[in-house]
Amino acid sequence: MLAESGLMLKGQAACVRFLAAAVFKLCVAVAVLHATGRFCAADLIISSPSQWNYLDTLGFNQAYPIDAQQNVWSSPSFNVATSSSGGWKTGPSPFAQGIIDGFFNRSPTILNPTSPAHLTDLFRTSFSLDAIQASAVSGTVSVLCDDGCVGYLNGAELFRVNLNTEQPITANTPAVNVNDEAVYRNIPLTIAPGQLHVGENMLAVEVHNVSFTNGDMGLDLNLSLDVQRVPEPATVSLIAVAAAAFSTIAARRAIAVMRTSR
Ligand SMILES: [Ca+2]
Numbered sequence: 001m002l003a004e005s006g007l008m009l010k011g012q013a014a015c016v017r018f019l020a021a022a023v024f025k026l027c028v029a030v031a032v033l034h035a036t037g038r039f040c041a042a043d044l045i046i047s048s049p050s051q052w053n054y055l056d057t058l059g060f061n062q063a064y065p066i067d068a069q070q071n072v073w074s075s076p077s078f079n080v081a082t083s084s085s086g087g088w089k090t091g092p093s094p095f096a097q098g099i100i101d102g103f104f105n106r107s108p109t110i111l112n113p114t115s116p117a118h119l120t121d122l123f124r125t126s127f128s129l130d131a132i133q134a135s136a137v138s139g140t141v142s143v144l145c146d147d148g149c150v151g152y153l154n155g156a157e158l159f160r161v162n163l164n165t166e167q168p169i170t171a172n173t174p175a176v177n178v179n180d181e182a183v184y185r186n187i188p189l190t191i192a193p194g195q196l197h198v199g200e201n202m203l204a205v206e207v208h209n210v211s212f213t214n215g216d217m218g219l220d221l222n223l224s225l226d227v228q229r230v231p232e233p234a235t236v237s238l239i240a241v242a243a244a245a246f247s248t249i250a251a252r253r254a255i256a257v258m259r260t261s262r
Pocket residue numbers: 146147209210214215216217
């Protein structure tokens with residue numbers, strides 16, 4: 001009798017252990033589901049070659065252009081058609097005058113030579129974002145600019161390469177030195193909440209040569225945003241099925257233990 005009671009207790013204890021294991025595994029599966037409720041991905045937003053408006057005739061001592069509504073050239077509202085400078089063109093990246101080592105085996109849009117009349121070229125491109133992309137607060141710009149550049153996202157400065165922090169930068173501001181023209185720089189971005197918009201957004205870049213006599217100048221750029229996405233329903237279902245399978249297997253083992261312990 002005591003032996004039978006001992007076996008019963010042993011079987012019940014084993015049953016409790018297996019049921020606890022089932023609950024644990026189910027909890028783990030649910031935790032995985034919660035943990036993977038969103039996942040981070042890098043969305044490539046601007047991928048070269050991409051279309052840009054550009055101004056490569058900004059003259060020495062010339063003011064940056066404004067449009068008929070007084071919008072500055074880096075503003076999202078700026079209208080190139082009414083630019084005070086005139087002369088905006090459209091073309092695909094990359095852009096270059098002279099030989100840019102990083103554009104080897106590519107066919108860049110040819111820029112106006114800087115010598116002797118100008119030092120700075122202006123570029124603008126637009127892109128569209130959905131609600132998830134527009135909520136991004138970080139990303140990466142991969143840029144090669146010869147020799148220095150400043151990027152503006154929807155009118156606010158986003159990154160700066162090889163240009164000092166003097167304010168304001170003018171059409172006569174040279175790059176700090178001769179930039180490495182063979183390597184794209186990957187610049188981590190911090191994006192302020194509200195800086196991106198659902199729908200159309202605009203990136204403007206000004207590129208500065210190191211001197212009037214320097215023989216090359218260029219720009220190429222890619223932009224990615226870190227976005228949080230919800231998994232596809234199929235992924236969620238797969239996790240739910242796995243959780244159900246865990247609990248079923250554990251329950252069967254618990255029943256088997258109870259039968260063998262009797
Ligand atoms: Ca140069």
